[in-house]
Amino acid sequence: MGEPLNPLNVGIVGCGHIIGAYLETFPRLDAVRLVAVADLDRSRADAVAAEHPGVRSLSVDELMADDEVQLVLNLTIPAAHAPIALQALAAGKIVYGEKPLAANSEQAATVLAAAAEAGITVGCAPDTVLGTGTQTARRAIDDGLIGRPISATATMMTPGHERWHPNPDFYYVPGGGPLLDMGPYYVSALITLLGPVASVIGAASHTRTSRTIGSGPREGEVIPVTTDTHVTGVLVHESGALSTLVMSFDAVATQAANIEIHGETGSLIVPDPNRFDGDVKLRSLGSTDWEILPVSAGYVDASRGIGLQDLALTETDAEPRASGRLAYHALDVMESVLKSAHSGQSVTIESTCERPAAVPLTELSVRA
Structure with a gap:
């Protein structure tokens, strides 16, 4: 370039x-x-x-x-x-x-x-979706390697940020919680992979009313929990695909892949959407094992801020891939999951966005 x-x-x-x-x-x-x-x-x-x-x-x-x-x-x-x-x-x-x-x-x-x-x-942001991890998975879907996409799972399990963060208060008040904290990475990736969301169904809980800070000058201080700390949602994409989202500050750990995409003829394991790279694995119908796909799309060795580069290189009349409209739609989806969790009813998503354009395999050059 x-x-x-x-x-x-x-x-x-x-x-x-x-x-x-x-x-x-x-x-x-x-x-x-x-x-x-x-x-x-x-x-x-x-x-x-x-x-x-x-x-x-x-x-x-x-x-x-x-x-x-x-x-x-x-x-x-x-x-x-x-x-x-x-x-x-x-x-x-x-x-x-x-x-x-x-x-x-x-x-x-x-x-x-x-x-x-x-x-x-x-x-x-997040612009992690522009890296080789999510984009190689996107290329596999677009190339038909899994057939028609049917469903996805997206899982983030942690016992809570208070164990390492010296000032974790904001994670445990309204506007915080695992969904609004980490969900933008996962929901943006799901929209990039499967397209916009039409409706959601959600459920939520929290297991503790307080947390104890585990590090820093406030170590041992107890803080209140006033927001949901375990959230589950089903996202109904406009394409008909169904994504199941699980975001938790209450669990200890998981062996589940961060994101899995399942189609009629194959399944994909997508790397952590909080990272730019990682192995994409494919298991085709009839195969007995997973294969690692070669890197085929995305900004190579990308890091936080690549979205600025992509925006600067986007044609004047086009939206950047990490666009404000995508971010708004993802936020609308997450808020709607929480609204559904509290009402017990499915929520129709009022916003939408275009599925962002794919990123061809792109090397970055170091400025002299």
């Missing part, structure tokens, strides 16, 4: 922990260039700028007003995702955000409406 004549200039808002992963990726992205950073804690922005020549430390308002910044990478906390996105759109900036697109689907819809009115593109 040759270097574009005019890479997009990126300004980052939010210099917390996650920025490190993006900063590691930027030197490998020739379609975007980091030019500025901002944070409510100016010292954090100053520290990032000091370590990256050519990157300026600005206030949030200064970054939004800066004519050099063409795209705002929104790495703030989820509660600030929509306000920062709306401020960037009002300033005429392209927006790419960490997941979720907004704290809830109502706010996410407001962001997309503002973007549509301004004629500006919005992209959103």
Whole structure:
């Protein structure tokens, strides 16, 4: 891939922990260039700028007003995702955000409406779906290796983040929980593989009313649990395929594959959707064993931030693969699973999106 004549200039808002992963990726992205950073804690922005020549430390308002910044990478906390996105759109900036697109689907819809009115593109993580793991599985489905897709299972089991996270409170209040925390990776992958979702049925529970922090300065402190910590849902895709989703902070472990896709003539094991790579395994009808498929699609050796590159290289009138519309649909699906769990009734999904375009096998070049 040759270097574009005019890479997009990126300004980052939010210099917390996650920025490190993006900063590691930027030197490998020739379609975007980091030019500025901002944070409510100016010292954090100053520290990032000091370590990256050519990157300026600005206030949030200064970054939004800066004519050099063409795209705002929104790495703030989820509660600030929509306000920062709306401020960037009002300033005429392209927006790419960490997941979720907004704290809830109502706010996410407001962001997309503002973007549509301004004629500006919005992209959103997770971009793990653009790596060779999910994309090789997508290629196998598109090539008919499993026949017509019938069903999928997506499983994430952990005893809870309080065992390792020093400040896990937000995982256990409304807006947290295993589905809204990890679900974007799994639901985005299922939509990429099988297409948009038409309706859902959900059930949920939580086994404990408190958790004990297991590390850091607050080790031993007991925190309350006020949200569901085990969620199960059935997603009815528009194609007719059925996906069963299990997300838990209550289980100890599982041997189940992260995602399995089952078709009329074969089954696929898809690697962890929180990763960019991993082996895709196929078992064809009549076979007695699984075979590892050769890597055949996706960005090779991708890492967090590849969605920015994909957005920058997307044709003007097309949606990026890690699009705001995909992120909104995934958020709508997850909220609807929780709504169904509480009502006991199936919920029709009001939103939809196009199944994102497949990613051909693509090597990244390191910028000189």
